[in-house]
Each structure stands twice: as structure tokens, then as C-alpha cells.
Amino acid sequence: MRVPALATDRYELTMVQAALAAGTADRECVFEVFGRRLPSGRRFGVVAGMSRVLEVLEGLRFDDADLEALRSGGVVDDRTCEWLARYRFDGDAVAYPDGEVHVPGSPLLQVRASFATGVVLETVVLSVLNHDCAVAGAAARMVVAAEDRPIVEMGSRRTHEHAAVDAARAAHLAGFTSTSNLEAGVRFGVPTAGTSAHAFVLLHDSEREAFAAQVAAQGPGTTLLVDTFDIAEGIRAAVEVAGTSLGGVRIDSGDLAVHARFARRLLDDLGATGTKVVVSGDLDEHGIARLSGAPVDVYGVGTSVVTGSGAPTAGLVYKLVEVDGRPVAKRSTGKATHAGAHRVVRRHRASGVATEEVLVAGGADVDERPGDRSPQVALLRRGQRTDDTADSVDLEAARRRLRERLSTTLPWDALSLSEGDAAFPTTYVGEA
Amino acid sequence: MRVPALATDRYELTMVQAALAAGTADRECVFEVFGRRLPSGRRFGVVAGMSRVLEVLEGLRFDDADLEALRSGGVVDDRTCEWLARYRFDGDAVAYPDGEVHVPGSPLLQVRASFATGVVLETVVLSVLNHDCAVAGAAARMVVAAEDRPIVEMGSRRTHEHAAVDAARAAHLAGFTSTSNLEAGVRFGVPTAGTSAHAFVLLHDSEREAFAAQVAAQGPGTTLLVDTFDIAEGIRAAVEVAGTSLGGVRIDSGDLAVHARFARRLLDDLGATGTKVVVSGDLDEHGIARLSGAPVDVYGVGTSVVTGSGAPTAGLVYKLVEVDGRPVAKRSTGKATHAGAHRVVRRHRASGVATEEVLVAGGADVDERPGDRSPQVALLRRGQRTDDTADSVDLEAARRRLRERLSTTLPWDALSLSEGDAAFPTTYVGEA
Structure with a gap:
């Protein structure tokens, strides 16, 4: 998708105009993206969307139509339009890669460029990261709650149609198995999945005819939706129509724990011992956790994941921290913000568990310890990709990275769904 | 923007395939979009996004790249691809126009078409309406709380970059004065506004130099951000630099009620009696209401409006209610849903206050009473626009419509920010 150059705040461009006129536009600046705090109840955040930030950094252009709109709308003067027409990001970008975890203060992105070059990025970079990190942060908690059971993302209808595509990617990054969203399949290679809707059952003269139509088209490995009329009758009809090799039955309403247990027993009684029980319907991380003892094979999650499960925006800000x-x-x-560009040292125990996020400003020294690692990588240097760029934004690499962080880096307490402190504390060193 | 044909759920298209094969795809169906309940704490909803639904209905096409992706991904068979290639919406659409209010059950949209034609629309129509109605519903409460004071929408950075543009439109529809989002200005004619960021002040050697640079570029009518270091000193510097005709001062942090009062007093003391006090910073409808006694001239609202102030999705569903x-x-x-296509009669007192939403199914009769009006209009008939189409989706018409509903149609109680019943009850008549 083209980066929408004008999907930005008016003041970003009027600040460029004023700075150009004042002779301050070229001052070398460092901006940092960070969250002052985690969303309520969260103990860690998950980085997602850095791949899209890279697209913004490399692709942001003001085309003739944009410039004409700015001119005719009296937004900025000719000099600023000329400057915007030549816009190319030529600075440095240091980032936490997709799939990394973060805590309050962690500089997910550090942009070093002229003031004008950096300030133009503020709104769109925050839009990207606040959306994708919100989804991934919620999704990761659901993945933890689901333990090893797969989760299908099916929330497209509950969020803006363009946001839905990126939400599907962010959920997959965080460990969701697949998505209902076809565009996410095409654009990002996220596996797609689907069953059918109550409408499909109601369209037909009987539930049995609907099931027969679906099995004829999709094969017996399909998942039949059995809760349109009566779940037990639905399951019996499903197995009669599809045979005991039926792929799955989906239950989308009612008390899912109760229904899953009865469904499993009935399927087993009917000989469909391999048929999976798929449940959906207003599930969030807490609902998933409550089903941990139920014979559920697959979770379907919609609204809660695409809306960040109570935190629809990650609360990240983009702040100027250094000038010349x-x-x-x-x-x-x-x-208040912490002045200065920050180098990050993440401390770890010998076991690999992280103990502290140390943010070092102004070139201050910190003692080196075994287990120190930095989450920061160079995404772009003078506008050019580095050896770390590709791996930092690759979807599969991000999935692996987060899996490792969830299993090794985060203390066990941080995986709790209840309120509590951040996974590890943030310490500022050498602050101005 | 092109309607993204594949930003849909996989099952919509596999259901088409199964229905085509079963010979049921052409059955005449009615689908209705409605909310089973309003978001928690809300007493009415606001229709927004019907203009974008119209774009979907008229513009949805599966192009060669889409079809190739479906084929090569094994999503649907050739027959279904051929059917999708010819997709044109040729049915009827009856809608609540943009700016109308709704209550639980209100059929915001009714689609009458073949099953296949109608089911393909489900995901994208819900994405559009769930997003835009969520924003407009929250925004309307803020507009009520602000009484006659203007509100600027400045939440682009807190939501997906494409959602931000439509959020700006939905907020303006609900009565926000302007937006920071330039693309919304270009695409929808929403007035745009902006001040400057703390970064602009910090870029310069002093606050005074920053103010001088902004005034030189924007004129003294600009709004200066005065809370970077010390608000009182900032205000004094602002008036010294810009003179007593300074347009406004913005305060973006701290206790806004306290700061607004001190700022107003200081401005008046300095002779800047016409300078406006603009406040922003984590405001929602409750924060706005708390400031009703403070000398605030303009509110800036970001996160809360673009994320639906606690209800980031409107909770609307798209359900099959009639087959042949x-x-x-x-x-x-x-x-459970209420079967049958619904004709809506909204009852009103002589004063114009609505008292009941009557949903009439199956051609049942209801007694006609003075003050009966229907919120439903024909958006498309056999795929063609009607005399009502243009007015139903026009942004200015929608703004007027909602203003009228807020001032006349809704009972006063419905404007309360506290929990309570829906503005008026929903009654089902002639239900199957």
C-alpha cells in the first residue's frame, strides 16, 4: 500500500515551514518513540509494525496531488512545498525489531535526522506502531493463555477495513496460527482459514442440506458450524453428513466450556474422535484462560484482538530528545520526558531471564556484565538498509523472536494475566 | 480509496462457492445490519460511514490480481472466480442515513439481493460501519458535553493511518469543528487545524525564539503551545512575541481546569482578552464535562475519540433475516436474532421527541399515529441511486441531521453521560 503522505497532522508541516524560515529546520535531531507506561494491566509490550515503519521511512513521498492540495489549501508556503517535494529520509533509524518485547521507556524507534526530516514522520510512524503494537500486545497474552492450542484471528469485521489487514499480521506475529482475512494472506503470507456463518445454514431448507453443500464444496475436512438450532442435533447431523473424518465443529455462542465438553463427548460417542472442537464468540485472553480445562482444539478470536483487548492504542509517543x-x-x-538519545542495555540472568532495561543517555558508561544484550538494531543508516534490516522486519523471524522472549526472556510472573509490575524495571543512566 | 475486495473473511467466498454448487446462491435474501445492544454506558448510537458503504456497494470489484490470488491460493474454485469477476451489486439497500441516531435492533442497513451477492458484502460493510459508528457515537457525546465550544479532532497518531482519515470524517459528522488530519481535509472537506508540538519549542534556543519563528510563519492569529517549561512564563513570552492579538495558547498537560483559569486571568491581565485558551491532553467526554465551568475556548481531543472512548467497535452484526x-x-x-426484514416506524411526541422504535416484520400492520416517521431511506434500488441517496451520505446534511436529533429527537435523559436505558425502547411487531 502507498504510504499516505497527507494522513498526517497539519502541524507537522506548518512546523517545517516555520523552521525553514527560522533557519532551524536543518538542526540535527534525535526523536524517540516510547511509551510512558504500559496499558493498564499489562506487564510487557510487543513490537509490531516495524516492517511498516520501514516502508514509511523508505517510501514517504509527497506527490504532485499532495503538494497541490497543500498549496491550494493554504496549508504551507511554496518554499515548504518545494522542500516536501524533495523529501527522502536520509537519516539513521535504530529500532527494536518486530517481535521484541518492551517495557515503559523502551525506545522502540530512534530517528536521527534533520528536524524537518524527522518531524514529518511523527504522525504516521505513531499511527503504525500504536496500532500494530496494540494488537500484538493483546494477541501475545492470548497466545500465552491458549498454551499450545491454535488461535485463528477473525476480527476483520470489528475494525477499519484497512486496519484489519495489518491487525491480522500483528496477531500472527504474536503467535496466532491463521487469520480469516484474505488480504493478509496475499500481502503478508499469513495462513488463512474459515468455516461458515449462520447465514449459510439458514439459507438452506435444513441444517443437513447446508452441511451437505459445505462438505461437497470443501470436503469432509471442513469445519461445520453446529449451533444454529440445537448443538447436539447439529453435531449428529454434521457427523452423519460428513462422516467420522469430519475436520471440526464450531460453536459460536452460549457457555463455551459446557458446550465444548458435551460436544467432545458426543463426537467421541459418534466415533468422530479426530474431529476438532472449535470455539469462538467474544473470547479474550481471560475467556481463553477460563477454557484451559475444556476439550477445546482451536480458538477463534475476533473483536478483542483487533481492538487491543481494552487497549486499542499502544500509547506510544514520538519525542524530540536531542538537538545538535x-x-x-x-x-x-x-x-515529562527523559532528555537525550538512549542506548539500551538489557540485563539478563545466566538463565536468560531479563532483569533490567538500562537506558543510557549522553554516552555515559555502564559496567558491562555477562548477559548484557541490546534490543536495538540499526534499521537504516543514512537512509540505507543495514545487515540487520531484513531480519528485523521479517514476519517469521519476528514470530521466532517473540516465542523466544515469551519462553526464556520474560520472567514467569510477566506472563500472568493479572495486574502487576512491568516484566523488568527501567533504569535511566547519565540523564541530563 | 479503492475498496479492498480481499479485505474480507475467507468464509464469505467459500460460502459463495458452496452455495453456487448447491444451487442456493441465487435465493433472494435480506440481510440486516444492527447492534444487539449499545456499547456499555451509551444511550444512543450515531450512524456514520454510510457514505463509505455506498462506495462499497457501487465499487466492489474483484480484479485480475484478486482472482489470481484466490485461484493460486486454492481459496475458491474456477466457477466461483468467474462469478466474482462479474460481481456488481444489483440489489436494494435501505439505510439509516449518516447522522441518524439508532438504538438496539435498529436496522442501520438492509440489503436485499441474492445470497451470494449479499454475503460477499458482510465483512467489509461491517468493518466500515463498526469503525465509523464507533467514532461518531463517542464524538457525539463529547459534542454534547462541550455544549457550544468547538472541539478539534487530533487523534490520528493513536489509530491506524487509514482509519485516522475516516475517523476524522466521523468526528466532524458528529459535530467536531475540525481535524488535524490533512488527508481528511483533502478527501472530505473537513476543516483542518493545528498548533505546534513541544518538539518545535525544544528545537529552538529559547521558547521565545520558537514562538517568534511560529508567529513569523503563521501570523499572530496562531495558537502557541505554552506548557513546555513553565506555563505562566510561556504565556508572558507568547504575548510579548505575538502581541495582544495572539490567536490562542494551548495547554497540553497538567490539571487543565486549574491551568485554564490561571491562563485566562493572566492573558486578561496582559491585555490579551481575545486570546483563546485551547486545552488538550487525554480528554474524553467526561473530562470535557468536568471543564464546563473552566474558561476554555477550544478542546483538542485525540485518543478517546478515534478509539470510540471505551467502545472501539460499534458491535454491529450483519445477519440473514429472510430467504425467498x-x-x-x-x-x-x-x-438469537429477530427473523424477517424490518420496516421501522419511529414514534414521536408532538414535541418531536422520539418515544419508540417499532420494528415491523413480515408486512404486519401497525396503527398509524401522528408523529410517526421512518428513519429508513432507499440508498440503492436494483443497484441504482434514488432521490434520497445523495442527501443520505452528504457530510453537511449528516451534520445537520444529527444536530437536529440531538436538540429535538432525543429525550434530554439520553444526553446524560451516565449509564442508563436506551434513548427510546425498541418494539418488535409481527415477528415470525
């Missing part, structure tokens, strides 16, 4: 080598920060009441 | 004239409905536990 001088650390800067807002100083008045509230929303 | 026969009313149908899911019958098992939970998620």
Missing part, C-alpha cells in the same frame, strides 16, 4: 548533540526535554507539569 | 420471503433466524442459545 544537546539533550532536550519538556520540563513543565506532567508528560 | 421466509423469515429466518438463529435459534439456539445466545445471539
